[in-house]
Amino acid sequence: MTDGSPPELPASSLDQLGWQHRAVRAPQLLSGQTVSRVAVEHRGAYELLDDTGDAIGALDGAMRRAARTPFDYPTVGDWVVRTLEARHDRRAAITSVLDRSSLLCRRAAGPHARPQLVAANADVLAVVTTPASAGDAAPAETAGPATTSGGVGHRIEWYLTAAFSGGARPVIVVNKADTVSGAEYQATVDALRRRLGAAAAEVPILATSALDGRGLDSLGALAEGGATVALSGPSGVGKSSLVNRLAGADVVPVAPLSPDGRGRHTTVRRQLVPVGGPDGGTFVDTPGLQDLIPWSGELGVGNQAGRSDAASGLAQAFPEIAERARHCRFADCTHTVEPDCAVTAAVAAGELAAQRLSTYLELVSDMAVDRFGERSSPR
Ligand SMILES: Nc1nc2c(ncn2[C@@H]2O[C@H](COP(=O)(O)OP(=O)(O)OP(=O)(O)O)[C@@H](O)[C@H]2O)c(=O)[nH]1
Ligand SMILES: [Mg+2]
Ligand SMILES: [Zn+2]
Known part of the structure; x- marks a missing residue:
């Protein structure tokens, strides 16, 4: 645990900071x-x-x-x-x-749509959650529109879309694996996979514990070769604890032990932390967020697959919806009331979970801005 006075960071070579790994x-x-x-x-x-x-x-x-x-x-x-x-x-x-290879960007809190840059040049966005907060995301088979549970489980698609939109690879990290049994952990992962539908195949899920150290090798491996891994997620899930374990020192402040450990907002600033070692690699610790609404405007980044933007991010986070949407009668179909909508047809035919579509529509509505830069009213 930290004593409140973070040690000086050792000088790093540019390669340890990820210079040889940059795309520009x-x-x-x-x-x-x-x-x-x-x-x-x-x-x-x-x-x-x-x-x-x-x-x-x-x-x-x-x-x-x-x-x-x-x-x-x-x-x-x-x-x-x-x-x-x-x-x-x-x-x-x-x-x-220098030109960015990726950009994680969210809509800043408040009524006006302003971008807030979270991290530049991150190769991976690690969405950190816990069995407790991911668990309440598990939709019942017959669930209607998603309810606001506050856990990252509910908002996981928001994070995935922000990562894909900005050109970073999302990974889900279920931390505090020490707090549940193996069977309970597996149930959490299964629920996440069900919830993520076709996107689950593209998003690895790691089990970690900053307490007993499990999974830290896999998490650290994401930064191998000088890659940059940004951690995001709600307050209290252990983002800073994981960064300190990986850095092998109390570099960033961590919440004192508490019965629930939630909602404390211990981290107040974003910080890039080199984890050292010959391979280098860096992690970006970020303050806990209630919400990460992906920025829907221009980001000015591209990746090997071509352009990264909100539309491609949504399509990657909801591939089964994007695939069907190509067969809708109208190119600008909203998949709500239009005739010959291939997406609502798939829901009616039982091929697409109603929950998946309602989550998608809620996210699209959250991301929508009118031309005056204010949030448009929800559907
Ligand atoms: N049991 C258990 N506790 C953990 C683990 N990781 C972190 N904690 C505890 O959870 C609390 C919150 O940890 P932090 O690392 O400060 O969480 P954070 O995600 O950085 O929170 P914010 O900075 O507020 O966003 C602390 O009391 C940690 O000791 C874990 O893997 N297992
Ligand atoms: Mg923190
Ligand atoms: Zn449609």
């Missing part, structure tokens, strides 16, 4: 410049890691003046070019942000 080309550096990775974002300043150790950076004037949208600013996980020499305010000048 190396920039042309001028003399006096270096490449760094953003570890922590503060108001107007950034904690940077590179092979010189660490540094504090701030945007240089030209970059600040040119920045128009939240996407133009560096975020945790970004690769930036900075001056080696600090300015008079003892901060290095950040002169550019």
